[in-house]
Amino acid sequence: MESTEKSLRNRISQKRLLEMKKYGRIKIYNSISNFLKGDKKIAFSLVNHALAIIDDNLDTSENKKQLDRAIVILTIGFQNRENLLKNSWEKDILKLGQTLLKLYENNFTEAKEIFKEVIKYWEIEKKNIARKGKIFNSHNLDKLNLEIGKSVSIQFLYFLCPSLNKNIREKIASLYGFAIKLADNLSDLNEDLKEGYINISKEKIKKYKINLTNLSEKDLESYIKEEFKRVKRYYKRGDNVVEEILKEIPSSYDGILMFKDISYSWFKQVSEIYNKVKV
Numbered sequence: 001m002e003s004t005e006k007s008l009r010n011r012i013s014q015k016r017l018l019e020m021k022k023y024g025r026i027k028i029y030n031s032i033s034n035f036l037k038g039d040k041k042i043a044f045s046l047v048n049h050a051l052a053i054i055d056d057n058l059d060t061s062e063n064k065k066q067l068d069r070a071i072v073i074l075t076i077g078f079q080n081r082e083n084l085l086k087n088s089w090e091k092d093i094l095k096l097g098q099t100l101l102k103l104y105e106n107n108f109t110e111a112k113e114i115f116k117e118v119i120k121y122w123e124i125e126k127k128n129i130a131r132k133g134k135i136f137n138s139h140n141l142d143k144l145n146l147e148i149g150k151s152v153s154i155q156f157l158y159f160l161c162p163s164l165n166k167n168i169r170e171k172i173a174s175l176y177g178f179a180i181k182l183a184d185n186l187s188d189l190n191e192d193l194k195e196g197y198i199n200i201s202k203e204k205i206k207k208y209k210i211n212l213t214n215l216s217e218k219d220l221e222s223y224i225k226e227e228f229k230r231v232k233r234y235y236k237r238g239d240n241v242v243e244e245i246l247k248e249i250p251s252s253y254d255g256i257l258m259f260k261d262i263s264y265s266w267f268k269q270v271s272e273i274y275n276k277v278k279v
Contacts, residue, residue, distance in 0.1 A: 004041075004046065005045040008050060009026075012049055012053055012056060016056060019269065024265050029048065035254065035255070039099050039102050039106075040103065040108065046093075046099065047096065047155050050093060054070055058129065064130075067123075067125055069090070070090075070122055073093045074094075074096060074115065077096060077099075078098070108162070110159075110162045114159070117155050117158070124148055124151060127144065132196045133196045134198070135198050135205065136198075138203045141199070141201045145178060148177075149176075149181030152177065152180075153172070157172060157255075161252040163252060168245055172245070175234060175241055176260070179235045179266075180263050183266040183267055183269065183270035186231060187273050193215065208222050210223060225274075228270065232267075238263065242256060
């Protein structure tokens with residue numbers, strides 16, 4: 001394992017690491033590490049894990065200023081400006097900016113798009129933090145989930161399938177990204193509700209008569225059953241689109257399938273949660 005990848009894995013949360021092992025993501029990330037070369041491999045590890053380390057910090061601190069700080073540091077790195085940093089997460093982000101700049105200067109033009117997409121992702125995360133304690137309607141909740149899932153997916157696809165045109169990349173990222181985010185929300189439903197992040201729309205709270213102030217597992221059974229069906233529908237839509245794209249663009253075959261494998265690791269995770277509930 002490359003030293004950057006090993007160092008980052010040693011610093012992600014224990015919960016995240018256990019999930020990565022249990023649902024096959026480490027095996028997939030190892031395959032990607034072998035697939036990518038040089039600075040692309042380093043940059044992917046940083047995008048994949050350094051952003052997760054910040055997310056883990058935000059789970060406990062909810063400090064939006066950390067995201068503002070991350071944006072500044074990433075920009076400094078991409079502009080190749082000097083900066084003295086003490087915290088390990090700050091050094092990670094600076095290195096990401098510097099590595100993306102090197103790739104861009106070596107004709108990997110997608111590096112600049114990855115840089116912009118990471119910043120976009122952090123801006124979306126600030127909106128996500130701000131919704132704590134709020135109940136969104138179905139349209140707005142789906143819109144936020146799509147934005148989050150699509151942004152992360154696009155970052156991965158730039159590395160794995162750089163030759164895809166923008167429309168195809170966004171189509172794959174939208175369908176699988178939304179499916180991943182719905183699966184992730186359903187997997188962490190109880191935990192998120194306890195933290196004040198309500199990933200059930202206003203309409204569905206009313207439909208399933210969910211009492212958020214006095215919540216029991218039984219109250220959520222009908223909702224979980226229907227939401228799991230919705231997760232499966234979006235994975236199916238992603239599968240159908242990818243099947244057609246692979247016929248048209250066989251040159252992206254390996255990269256697309258690795259991204260599909262990543263996507264399905266979250267389906268595996270939510271399936272286990274679903275099977276534990278008596279629905």
